[in-house]
Amino acid sequence: MITYNPKSWLGLIFHLTKSDTLTILWKELIFIFIFTLGIAFFEIHFFADAVVLEKLFAVYSILGFVLSLLLVFRTNTAYDRWWEGRRKWGELVNDSRNLAVKLTALELPAEDDAYFARHIGNFALCIKEHLRNGTKFELLNLTEEEIAFLQKLDHIPSGIVELMYKRLNDLKKAGILSEEDVLRLDRNLNGFLDCVGACERIKNTPIPYSYSMFFKKFIFTYVVTLPFAFVVNFGYYSSIIATFIFYVLVSIEILAEEIEDPFGNDDNDLPTDEMAQRIQGIVGTILDKE
Amino acid sequence: MITYNPKSWLGLIFHLTKSDTLTILWKELIFIFIFTLGIAFFEIHFFADAVVLEKLFAVYSILGFVLSLLLVFRTNTAYDRWWEGRRKWGELVNDSRNLAVKLTALELPAEDDAYFARHIGNFALCIKEHLRNGTKFELLNLTEEEIAFLQKLDHIPSGIVELMYKRLNDLKKAGILSEEDVLRLDRNLNGFLDCVGACERIKNTPIPYSYSMFFKKFIFTYVVTLPFAFVVNFGYYSSIIATFIFYVLVSIEILAEEIEDPFGNDDNDLPTDEMAQRIQGIVGTILDKE
Amino acid sequence: MITYNPKSWLGLIFHLTKSDTLTILWKELIFIFIFTLGIAFFEIHFFADAVVLEKLFAVYSILGFVLSLLLVFRTNTAYDRWWEGRRKWGELVNDSRNLAVKLTALELPAEDDAYFARHIGNFALCIKEHLRNGTKFELLNLTEEEIAFLQKLDHIPSGIVELMYKRLNDLKKAGILSEEDVLRLDRNLNGFLDCVGACERIKNTPIPYSYSMFFKKFIFTYVVTLPFAFVVNFGYYSSIIATFIFYVLVSIEILAEEIEDPFGNDDNDLPTDEMAQRIQGIVGTILDKE
Amino acid sequence: MITYNPKSWLGLIFHLTKSDTLTILWKELIFIFIFTLGIAFFEIHFFADAVVLEKLFAVYSILGFVLSLLLVFRTNTAYDRWWEGRRKWGELVNDSRNLAVKLTALELPAEDDAYFARHIGNFALCIKEHLRNGTKFELLNLTEEEIAFLQKLDHIPSGIVELMYKRLNDLKKAGILSEEDVLRLDRNLNGFLDCVGACERIKNTPIPYSYSMFFKKFIFTYVVTLPFAFVVNFGYYSSIIATFIFYVLVSIEILAEEIEDPFGNDDNDLPTDEMAQRIQGIVGTILDKE
Amino acid sequence: MITYNPKSWLGLIFHLTKSDTLTILWKELIFIFIFTLGIAFFEIHFFADAVVLEKLFAVYSILGFVLSLLLVFRTNTAYDRWWEGRRKWGELVNDSRNLAVKLTALELPAEDDAYFARHIGNFALCIKEHLRNGTKFELLNLTEEEIAFLQKLDHIPSGIVELMYKRLNDLKKAGILSEEDVLRLDRNLNGFLDCVGACERIKNTPIPYSYSMFFKKFIFTYVVTLPFAFVVNFGYYSSIIATFIFYVLVSIEILAEEIEDPFGNDDNDLPTDEMAQRIQGIVGTILDKE
Structure with missing residues (x-):
């Protein structure tokens, strides 16, 4: 994600970045420009009496209205996914902090605090990569055994949560945590897999295929035939x-496509790298205080 | 569901699939084309002075506006159902994983782990079919007794959940699970029937009858009389x-109808087959580790 | 509720039912038809030079835009109530099933199972009538004492929930249910009164009075004066x-009024009769297995 | 709130009440009528060749579009507040009933039942006034000591909830209620202050100042300059x-202002008086059965 | 936040404040005024026959439509953030009050009541500053040791919550609080970090960069080229x-930017100062009653 000041107008108007639609579309824009020039040339020189097309404008006006409404619908749904992705990561931040704070207040042995600090951080780093190209173990802070354990699983994030639940049960058996302590911690730990599930849903379910196809066909036909109405x-x-x-x-369509899957590395994607590192950092200072 | 790259324009614009509205509507499109040609022929040759109709265009413009807004309303509500269906299945994925992870962390006897792995998977497979034509027992991983038990019930998914609750209570009585463990597991198991209930609601409650009827009457009258305004x-x-x-x-109306009931086998329907199999797979690796 | 196939176009376009707005409005439509003919007659014969009115069309175009947006707002809010009513009933279905499944898994004495089966079913039947003209005791499956008890109360649904809570407490006192069992059952039983409260809210709170009045005045003035702009x-x-x-x-306005209160017996109302019977049926097979 | 039949058209169209915008705006309407007559007189007699203004209409058409969308946005946000206020009161009704039902099922001493019946009712009456001009103690059913206690507090509703929590703790200490009973009752009692907090939020936070100012400036300029475009x-x-x-x-703007703060005594405000009395009544019959 | 009477029209129309867009935009408005005069001068004197531009108006009409819809989308998302920020603070108010009321009902030692009163108040004051430029310790009511403890942390609000959780655990160990009491208090204390996390999300995630850039480019091009269509x-x-x-x-764009980050000191920002002080005040009177 690019950090920027939304109130700086001039900076934004005369600035071009990789994700600016001008940068993405410049070839198509030049094509349309020349294409319309060509149509103008033909109409003016060969069909100078094509007055019937003059009124075509009103048709494009009605269709432009339908198209605008559909594009706003498209923008809304894409933005909702982007914002829901952000909200789910926000809930992960909250659950991570709450879990760390509750654990540290329970005054567990230092070794256990370190264990949870490590795995809460691992979870955030893990799902960040999981939502891109799959988790790489070398990014995580894991022991050899833990790697061996996780490699046997289909779904690494579930494995990390399992490691934490196992330790909670061990501590409960050892009498260090009460049954009710585990109930309270479960409130937050339960949210970890809810977050990853929701993000997988956003990533794997784009807008229905037929809609995407219909929107593209409609926009394409509209903008390519538009010059006929304008030249007269x-x-x-x-x-x-x-x-x-x-x-x-x-x-508008391109931007909607850009933000629909917000977990990548594009300019408009969510800053999941930074968020994962912040979770790791904050949880670290809360739990490892020596 | 068709998996596709939403950013590939050319591929989508010049591609025709079974669920493309062009494929669905081609007969009607040809009819309208010929119908309008006929009207044009009559108006030009017999009513050449029907100038009064020229201004009709403005009326179609106002009505086109109302119609567009209604179609967007229709699209919104249909999309909301589709997306809610996906969200509910996502919650089932989350609850299944959380339940599996919590159970495995409790270190139950291997036989119980296998039992829950089997029935969490069964539940997903079961409701996938339940939301189409009814569950077929041969798809599920059930014992003879369990089939006998489920056959007596009206609602198979409830029966599978009951089997799991029964085992939880047995384990509690045997002193293997504490009261609070059951409370924590109940958090997720309770969500199973919430998921199936929500999906049944989406499936069984289309948009109110009078709306569907009114939309169709409005669209039909609008598009069939439109040529009169255009020919002049x-x-x-x-x-x-x-x-x-x-x-x-x-x-737009056809697409809304397509995605309104998202649990079938159409191109735009949710990939419930794959999701059910993924649940079965992941839960399996979590719970059956030997 | 009328069950129908939303994809059947011809059937819906050329079909007239009691709740079709054509059936409801036919008198008004004939009136407007004749009224406009009359205005046309007068304008053509007596005010043939009323050219000033020709441009009136543009005014109706702007106002038509405002009116359309308001009608869509109206449609949205009415549909939201209808859909929320359905969602709340869906939650009741879920809570009823979950409660029945959890109870049967606890292996209570058969008499208690029957007691809860009876009252979960009673609750659904009771609120269905409660949201129309008030509950009739003869529809419910009640003992004499229970009727005597419920007659003393203002609010019958609360009374039925009370009967269930009382039995839960009795079972807890008798040592058959643990404290935590009651906690888990409370999760679902607590939802029963939430459902009835939400439905009462939808039923008793139509759109604010001034809005209803303003919409009707606006629509009436708009459609009654429209002919003046058209005749020229x-x-x-x-x-x-x-x-x-x-x-x-x-x-559009009529349809919004139709679905705003969705608990009656109209064509567009929710199928609360069937839902209540389904709850009774499913809960019955779950709890009374002998 | 005025109770009315939303389907009665004639009654609503030809009826004038205190909250009808015609009643509120009649002076302004007469002013605009005379003001436009004056402009017409001047333009016709002194600037008869002001043809340039004829095309102004198109400008008002674009601006009218923007204005309509903003008014619908305004209507939506105002209606959402009104409806959220209603929903929160509905949740209070639900929590009050659930609390009463659970308490009565626990078979507490009659004196405690009466105590809770009194204070659940007090709470509803209290916040109804609290959301207007502040609570008056004489409306509530309080003992001398309780009044003395509440007078020392900044926030009366919190005080009433405190009285109930205190009694719950006393009953727990006396062994009449178990720890888990209190947990279950807390589920509902916790909702009381959530309700009052949400209503305070709606009451104290109108739409941002700059928006309100901008809307009024826009509408005012639009409608006051409109006659210039019309007279030609x-x-x-x-x-x-x-x-x-x-x-x-x-x-539209006036109506949005009317319903934005829905807790007063206006025609469009929520029937909080009746709802508070209903809570008191129902809770009374549930808890005081002798 | 400016407190104002939303029903006072004249006051708002003829009033200018620092946050009025007229005050913000007066330089740009003068520029556009003179710029259009200049274009008018050139067109009238040098390109008097630029009739082709006359029809340009229709193009601006279509584009104006798209632009209006996008601006309403922009307004909606900005308003939603603002309102969500307010809602989250409202939840903090509710959780603070509920926590205080439950704690005081538990009749803890006076010293503990004072401790919680101090830190609930500290939390609200802390996040108010945290959402601006970072917390200043001198504003909070902290002991020397607490300051030393908090200075070691990355995230001060988590530290304050930790202090409260620690005291809860101490009281539980000392037998003053039961396990279930802590469970009930956790319901509210858990919400504290949820609130701060949600506000951080709103503050740190403006609308995606490419959207902001596209909107500004679109609006700029539209309004700067508009005069060409008007002058003819x-x-x-x-x-x-x-x-x-x-x-x-x-x-409309400026206002959306204004309210998008609602935690600052601007006229339209939320009254977090007052809310924090109210929390401190109310919690104080509830918990410190001597």
């Missing part, structure tokens, strides 16, 4: 106008 | 325009 | 157009 | 049209 | 109209 009215100027409308409409 | 302005070209508008408006 | 442009044809616009706009 | 097109008739548009747009 | 139609009057449209569109 604006002549060669049409190319500027058609290019701008193309830029606006396609940008 | 665009002559024979009207048939292309009317067909495209028909395609856009009816597609 | 479309002559006698105006009556068809005005009638269709009237049909569309008033239908 | 409609002459003296403009006054009727401008007045109607003023009525529609300003009404 | 309205001559020198265009400057008034263009300035007003600029004011309206840019204001």
Whole structure:
């Protein structure tokens, strides 16, 4: 995620970054510009009496309305996924902190505090990678045995949670934790797998296939035929106008695609790297105080 | 569900699948095309002075606005059902994993672990079919007695949950699980029937009858009378325009109908087969580690 | 509720039922048709130079936009109530099943199982009637004493829940249920009164009075004055157009009114009768297995 | 709140109440009517060639679109507050009933039942007044000591909840209630202060100041300059049209202001008086059965 | 936050405050006014036959529609953050009160009551500053040791919660609190870090970078090129109209930016100072009654 000041206008208007739709679409914009010039040339020189097309504008106006509403629907659903992804990571932060704080207040042996500090941090680092290309063990702080244990599993995050639940049960058996302490800690530890499940859902379920296909077909047909309606009215100027409308409409769809899966490394993706490191850092200072 | 890359434009624009609205509507599109040609022919040759109809366009513009808003409302509610269905299945995934992880951490006898692994998997497989045509016992991993027991029940998923609750109570009586352990496991097991109930609700309650009827009547009247307004302005070209508008408006309604009940086998339906198998797989590796 | 296939177009377009807005509005539609014919007659014969009214159309276009947005707001809020009513009943189904499953797994004496089966079913039947005209005791499966007890109460559903809580406490005192068992059962039983309270809220709180009044005044003024704008442009044809616009706009408001209170016996109301019977049936097979 | 039949059209269209926006705005409507007449007089007699203004209409059309969307946003947020206020009161009803039912099922001494019946009722009556001008002790059913105790507190509702928690702890110490009973009752009693906190939030946080200011400036400028665009097109008739548009747009804003704070005594406010009395009544019959 | 009467129209229309968009934008408004005058001058004197631009208006009409929908989307998301921030603080108020009320009902030693009163208040004061520029210890009511303890931590709010959890565990060990009492108190204390986490999320995650950039580019291009379409139609009057449209569109974006991060000291920010002091005050009177 790019950190920026949302109130700085000039900086944002005249700035181009990798994720700017201008950077992404410049080839298509040039194509539409030249394409419209060509249509203008033909209409002006060969079909100068195509007045019937003049009224076409009203049709594009109605369809433009439907298209705008659909694009806003698209933007809304994409943004909701992005924001839900952020909210779920926020809940993981909360549960991690609450778990660490409750554990440290229980004054467990130092070794156990270190164990939980290690694995709460591991969990955040693990799911960050899990939501990209799969977890790499070398990023995590694991013992040899733990690696051997986790390698046997399909789903690494569940394994890390299991390691924590096992230690809780051991401590309960040893009489260090009461039954009710475990109940209270379970409130937060239970949330760890809820977070990873929700993020997997966002990652693996894009907008239904037929919608994606229909939106693309509609936008494509609309912007590619638009020049026919413009040339009669604006002549060669049409190319500027058609290019701008193309830029606006396609940008909205492109942006929605960008933020729909928010767990990658793109400019608009959530800062999961930093969040995982913050969880590790904060939990560390809470639990390892010596 | 079709897995696809939402960012691939060309692939999606020039691709036709079974669930594409072009495939579904091609007969109707041809009909509208010919119908408009016919009207154009009549108007041009017999009612050439029907200028009064020229202004009809403004009326279609207002009504088109109302219709677009209603179609977006329709799309929103259908998408919400689809997404809620996915969310409920996601919660089932989470509860299944949490339950498995907590159970394995409690170090039950291997036989009990296997029992829960079997029935957590059974539950997912069962409701997947339950939400289509009813559960088939041969798909599930059941003993003879269990089949006999389940056959007596109206609602198979409840029966599977009952089998798990019974085992929990047996383990509690045997002193293997404490009262508080059961309380913690109940947190997740309680979610199983919540999931199936929510999915049944989505499946059995389409949008109210009168709305469905009104939307269809409105769209039908709108698109069938549209050519009258177009012919005066665009002559024979009207048939292309009317067909495209028909395609856009009816597609939106058709797509909403497609995703409203997301538990079937259609292209746009949720991948419940895969999700059920993943639950079975993950829970299996967590609980049966020998 | 009418059960129907939302994908059947022809069936729905050419079908008229009691709750179709065409059936409800036919008198008003005929009135508007004749009223517009009358205005057309007067304008054409006596005020043929009322050109000033021609531009009135643009005013109706702006106002039509505001009106459409308000009608969509109205539709959204009405649908939300309808859907929330359904969701709450769905939660009751879930809580009823979970409660029955947990109780049967606890292996209570057969008499107690029967007692809870009876009252879980009673509760659903009771609130179904309670949300219409008040509960009738003869529909419920009650003993004489229970009827005597419930008659003293203001709020019958609370009384049925009380009967269940009392039995739970008796079983706890008798040592058959542990304290933690009651805690777990309370999770679901607590939801019973939440459901009835939420439904009472939906039933007793229509959209604020001033909104209802304002919407009706706005729609009425809009559709009744609309013919003045149309006659100049479309002559006698105006009556068809005005009638269709009237049909569309008033239908949306009428449909919203129809589904706002979803607990009655109308075509669009929720199938609470069937749901209550299903709860009774399923809970019965779970708890009374002999 | 006015109780009314939302399906009665004629009654609502030709009815004027204190909260009708016609009643609220009649002075402003007359002012706009005369103001537009004046502008019409000046334009017709002195600036008869102000044709440039004719096209102004298109500008008002675009701006009218923006304004409508903002008004719908305004309506949505105001309605959400109103409905959330209602929902929170509904939750209080549910928690009150559940608490009463659970308490009575625990068969406490009659004196304790009466104590809780008194204070559950007191709480509802108290927050109803608390959300208006502050609680008056004479409305509540309190002993002298309790009044003395509550007078020392900043926040009366918290005090009433404290009285109930104290009694619960006393009963627990006396061995009448078990630890788990208190846990279960806490589920509902905890909701009492959540309700009052949510209502205070709705009451004390109107829409952000700058929005309110911007909306009013926008609406005011729009409706006051509107006549300039109308007079060229409609002459003296403009006054009727401008007045109607003023009525529609300003009404939407006025209605949103009306329902934004829903705890007062206005026609559109929630029936908190009746709800508080119903809580008192129902809880009374549940707990005091002799 | 400015406290104001949302029903006072004249006061709000003719009032200018620091956060009014008129105050923020006056330089830009003057610039657009003069810029449009300049364009008008050039077009009228040098390109008097630029009729082609007359129809440009229709293009701006379509684009204005897309822009309005996007601005409403922007307003909605910004408002949702603002309102969620308020809701989370409301939950902190509720949890603080509930915690205080439950603690005082447990009749702990006076010293412990004072300890919790101090730290519940500290927490609210702490996160208020934490969400601005970081907590200042001198604002909090802390002992020397507590300051030394908190200085070692990355995240002060977690430290304060830890202090409370530690005392709860000490009281449990000393036999003053039962296990179940701690469970009940945990319900509320657990919410403290949820609140701070949610607020950090709102503060640190503005709308995705590419959206912010795209909106600003779109609005900028739209309003800066608008005069070209207006001058042909309205001559020198265009400057008034263009300035007003600029004011309206840019204001909506500016207002959204204003309320997106609601924890600062701006006019539209949430009254976190007052809320923190109210929490401190109310909790104080509940817990320190001598």
